[in-house]
Amino acid sequence: MTDHSDPALVNGDDDNLGDLRVAGEPLLDLLNGFIGELREAGLPVSLTENLDAMAAIRHIPMEDREAFKYALAATLVKNNAHWRSFETVFEVYFSLRGSKYGLDDDSLEQDLADLLDDDERDGAGDEGSGQSGQGGGDGLTPEELQQLLYQAMMKGNESLMKAIARQAVKRFAGMEPGRPVGGTYYLYRTLRNLDLEGLLEKMMEQRREQAEADGHELSKLEERLEQDEYEHRIDALKKEIEAEIRRRLVADRGIEAMAKTLRKPLPEDVDFMHASREEMVGLRKALIPLTRRLAVRLARKRRHNRRGPLDFRRTVRASLSYGGVPAEPKFRHPRPHKPEIFVIADISGSVAAFARFTLMLVYAISGQFSKVRAFVFIDGIDEVTSYFEGVEDVTEAVHRVNTEADVVWVDGHSDYGHAFEVFHNKWGKDIGPKTTVIILGDARNNYHASQSWVVKEMQHRARHVYWLNPEPKSYWDTGDSIVGDYAAYTDGAYECRNLRQLEKFVEKLA
Amino acid sequence: MTEYRFESVPEVRDGLRKVDYLSDEGIAGIVYLADRLKKPILVEGPAGTGKTQLAKSVAEMIGARLIRLQCYEGLDEAKALYEWNYKKQLLRIQAQRGNDSWDEVEEDLFSDEFLLERPLLEAIRATEPVVLLIDEVDRVEVETEALLLEILSDYQVSIPELGTIEAKQIPLVFLTSNNTRELSEALKRRCLFLHIDYPDMEREKEIILTKVPDITENLADQVARIVRSLRQLELKKSPSVSETLDWANTLMLLGVEQVDAEVASSTANILLKYQSDIAKAVREFAADKQGMKAFAPGPK
Ligand SMILES: Nc1ncnc2c1ncn2[C@@H]1O[C@H](COP(=O)(O)OP(=O)(O)OP(=O)(O)O)[C@@H](O)[C@H]1O
Numbered sequence: 001m002t003d004h005s006d007p008a009l010v011n012g013d014d015d016n017l018g019d020l021r022v023a024g025e026p027l028l029d030l031l032n033g034f035i036g037e038l039r040e041a042g043l044p045v046s047l048t049e050n051l052d053a054m055a056a057i058r059h060i061p062m063e064d065r066e067a068f069k070y071a072l073a074a075t076l077v078k079n080n081a082h083w084r085s086f087e088t089v090f091e092v093y094f095s096l097r098g099s100k101y102g103l104d105d106d107s108l109e110q111d112l113a114d115l116l117d118d119d120e121r122d123g124a125g126d127e128g129s130g131q132s133g134q135g136g137g138d139g140l141t142p143e144e145l146q147q148l149l150y151q152a153m154m155k156g157n158e159s160l161m162k163a164i165a166r167q168a169v170k171r172f173a174g175m176e177p178g179r180p181v182g183g184t185y186y187l188y189r190t191l192r193n194l195d196l197e198g199l200l201e202k203m204m205e206q207r208r209e210q211a212e213a214d215g216h217e218l219s220k221l222e223e224r225l226e227q228d229e230y231e232h233r234i235d236a237l238k239k240e241i242e243a244e245i246r247r248r249l250v251a252d253r254g255i256e257a258m259a260k261t262l263r264k265p266l267p268e269d270v271d272f273m274h275a276s277r278e279e280m281v282g283l284r285k286a287l288i289p290l291t292r293r294l295a296v297r298l299a300r301k302r303r304h305n306r307r308g309p310l311d312f313r314r315t316v317r318a319s320l321s322y323g324g325v326p327a328e329p330k331f332r333h334p335r336p337h338k339p340e341i342f343v344i345a346d347i348s349g350s351v352a353a354f355a356r357f358t359l360m361l362v363y364a365i366s367g368q369f370s371k372v373r374a375f376v377f378i379d380g381i382d383e384v385t386s387y388f389e390g391v392e393d394v395t396e397a398v399h400r401v402n403t404e405a406d407v408v409w410v411d412g413h414s415d416y417g418h419a420f421e422v423f424h425n426k427w428g429k430d431i432g433p434k435t436t437v438i439i440l441g442d443a444r445n446n447y448h449a450s451q452s453w454v455v456k457e458m459q460h461r462a463r464h465v466y467w468l469n470p471e472p473k474s475y476w477d478t479g480d481s482i483v484g485d486y487a488a489y490t491d492g493a494y495e496c497r498n499l500r501q502l503e504k505f506v507e508k509l510a
Numbered sequence: 511m512t513e514y515r516f517e518s519v520p521e522v523r524d525g526l527r528k529v530d531y532l533s534d535e536g537i538a539g540i541v542y543l544a545d546r547l548k549k550p551i552l553v554e555g556p557a558g559t560g561k562t563q564l565a566k567s568v569a570e571m572i573g574a575r576l577i578r579l580q581c582y583e584g585l586d587e588a589k590a591l592y593e594w595n596y597k598k599q600l601l602r603i604q605a606q607r608g609n610d611s612w613d614e615v616e617e618d619l620f621s622d623e624f625l626l627e628r629p630l631l632e633a634i635r636a637t638e639p640v641v642l643l644i645d646e647v648d649r650v651e652v653e654t655e656a657l658l659l660e661i662l663s664d665y666q667v668s669i670p671e672l673g674t675i676e677a678k679q680i681p682l683v684f685l686t687s688n689n690t691r692e693l694s695e696a697l698k699r700r701c702l703f704l705h706i707d708y709p710d711m712e713r714e715k716e717i718i719l720t721k722v723p724d725i726t727e728n729l730a731d732q733v734a735r736i737v738r739s740l741r742q743l744e745l746k747k748s749p750s751v752s753e754t755l756d757w758a759n760t761l762m763l764l765g766v767e768q769v770d771a772e773v774a775s776s777t778a779n780i781l782l783k784y785q786s787d788i789a790k791a792v793r794e795f796a797a798d799k800q801g802m803k804a805f806a807p808g809p810k
């Protein structure tokens with residue numbers, strides 16, 4: 001059982017936190033600095049939570065790094081979607097704090113040397129492990145290091161893998177103090193030297209040979225599982241390399257600068273148009289709870305609005321049976337019924353992701369509307385309402401929209417004018433006084449005719465017409481964007497670049 | 511002055527293992543912290559990842575009685591906190607026929623004798639150690655959450671007729687949520703937050719070895735690996751730990767020693783619930799791995 005009785009850290013309840021120090025630094029300051037960085041990253045931290053975190057770190061010493069991290073997270077982060085941001089700040093902020101995590105090249109050498117000795121002892125008989133007695137990493141040629149890495153990965157020897165990762169960064173990243181390049185550059189240089197793809201192949205090859213020697217061939221399933229395992233190990237190695245680079249960068253540039261460089265938007269702030277694949281996954285995950293929240297809020301709003309204004313005449317009439325006392329107030333009919341929604345979405349190239357999220361969101365809360373119809377266009381336009389009918393999974397319907405809808409007329413370059421004209425001819429008269437029309441797109445029209453009269457016509461017939469544009473407002477009406485032409489005939493054109501803005505708009509709708 | 515239940519985080523971890531719950535650094539650390547800070551834990555995460563089981567196992571570990579409040583839509587004060595036993599009160603009124611003054615009767619009517627304890631009150635008034643589990647709290651309406659706030663922060667309950675009842679001992683409290691609804695800030699502020707995700711391969715293998723009688727190390731390893739690979743696919747619903755266990759049990763029943771593509775495919779319906787997911791898995795079992803993750807270095 002580990003004991004946590006480091007006198008500098010563990011204290012009875014009556015001790016004052018202000019006296020606690022880590023490596024000479026008051027713990028309290030450390031924590032406040034950390035929380036400051038979290039707030040900078042956009043994480044909401046309330047005062048109570050701040051106090052809880054202070055209480056928490058009296059009980060879990062920083063040396064117990066993982067537990068310390070979880071303790072802080074448990075008190076400070078109450079939304080799992082914010083975990084990644086928290087972790088990034090944590091890694092930067094505490095990367096050099098705590099003895100084991102210092103940046104000490106001598107100890108690095110010693111670590112590797114020790115591990116090699118250990119490995120030698122229990123791995124006796126392995127081919128190619130002739131590096132003993134060379135006293136650590138610096139003595140190794142690049143080929144030897146590569147060979148060592150291969151062996152560590154094959155065996156899944158985690159501590160050796162970590163030591164090699166650090167050695168590789170020291171050797172290959174070419175980091176120099178004060179050099180103004182980003183972490184990705186160093187990562188690139190390190191990985192280039194390690195050739196991980198080749199490594200994976202070599203590992204798989206070795207595994208196949210081994211199986212053959214045992215007298216059987218790996219089945220497809222076995223191959224697959226082995227590959228997943230090796231990829232998992234390689235992923236871990238990559239993470240370790242990134243961590244080492246980060247540690248060195250923090251040492252060179254300081255915490256604040258690094259925290260700022262690494263700051264990533266929270267999922268709800270990620271820009272639809274420029275989301276990386278990884279961010280897309282995060283976005284999709286964040287969308288589900290968001291729709292649930294929104295549906296609940298809207299339903300509640302509707303409940304509260306059920307009463308219309310006081311109907312004076314009926315109230316007076318009713319009061320007659322109470323001897324003139326207006327004991328039973330009567331109200332006018334509740335607010336108009338749920339709106340009917342028409343979504344008309346540009347699904348070409350760069351705005352496709354935005355259209356996808358909006359459609360998913362609208363359909364996920366379609367219970368809030370009396371009816372939803374969806375149309376998608378590029379230069380041709382198609383109705384896709386039926387794709388969404390009776391499906392359990394909106395994602396799948398959206399996928400069908402993107403693959404099956406008939407949206408190309410001439411060349412598959414956006415032509416809002418033509419798409420709108422066709423819309424007008426085919427469906428224009430379906431728009432009525434209960435309809436709210438939402439048009440999605442950047443209005444980059446490739447210099448075609450705008451046909452903005454169609455939107456004017458819509459506005460005439462509909463209850464509301466809104467335009468949502470996934471581009472930053474400062475880009476509107478520049479180049480071939482003609483959003484202003486259309487916006488003139490809407491009840492509002494909104495910038496809608498991330499989930500936060502989208503949620504806000506949709507809430508307004510219902 | 512205060513007695514803590516645990517000396518250290520590893521002690522929690524070992525203790526849980528002894529009652530067949532496989533935790534990790536995060537889970538054990540937060541249980542330890544909850545005891546130290548006297549705060550409830552809000553446990554959130556995908557279905558079947560051991561949220562409910564954690565509360566049960568902690569109770570078992572410390573030899574406490576588990577008091578469970580199962581939440582559902584429409585849960586109210588009378589079911590969560592306390593209720594007056596109207597029938598008994600009526601009988602009391604009838605039985606008394608004008609012997610006592612009304613004041614006396616009234617005092618009597620709202621005494622302990624006529625009080626029906628519900629889980630929250632029961633946990634507060636317990637004299638022996640208890641663990642309170644408020645299960646699936648996201649199912650109650652936001653307004654109902656307010657019922658919980660007093661207990662969660664002050665470990666007390668106010669009953670108009672009886673006054674404030676304080677806890678005799680501070681129970682460990684767990685709330686679980688499947689995140690079908692955003693919980694109120696007020697509730698979240700009062701709790702430590704623990705997100706339990708699917709376990710990593712090693713832990714899942716241990717869970718299998720602990721929970722499936724007589725399973726071999728080799729089979730447990732295969733099951734855990736296949737499940738890990740499945741969770742990397744984009745599925746409508748990833749297999750949960752309970753589904754992993756069901757699957758392992760099925761394989762045992764079938765006398766399977768080695769899982770090949772055929773066995774995996776024919777039993778995939780235990781692991782996956784949607785037809786489209788099963789079809790996808792069957793395809794993956796039999797095919798070369800597509801779109802190998804690129805490890806090629808390069809700026810993103
Ligand atoms: N870490 C674990 N150690 C041991 N058993 C576990 C663990 N995690 C899950 N299990 C087992 O998995 C099953 C499902 O667990 P449990 O019912 O607690 O899930 P849950 O998270 O509460 O799910 P739900 O969200 O559906 O309520 C139980 O049989 C439990 O024993």
Ligand SMILES: [Mg+2]
Binds near residue numbers: 563
């Ligand atoms: Mg449960």
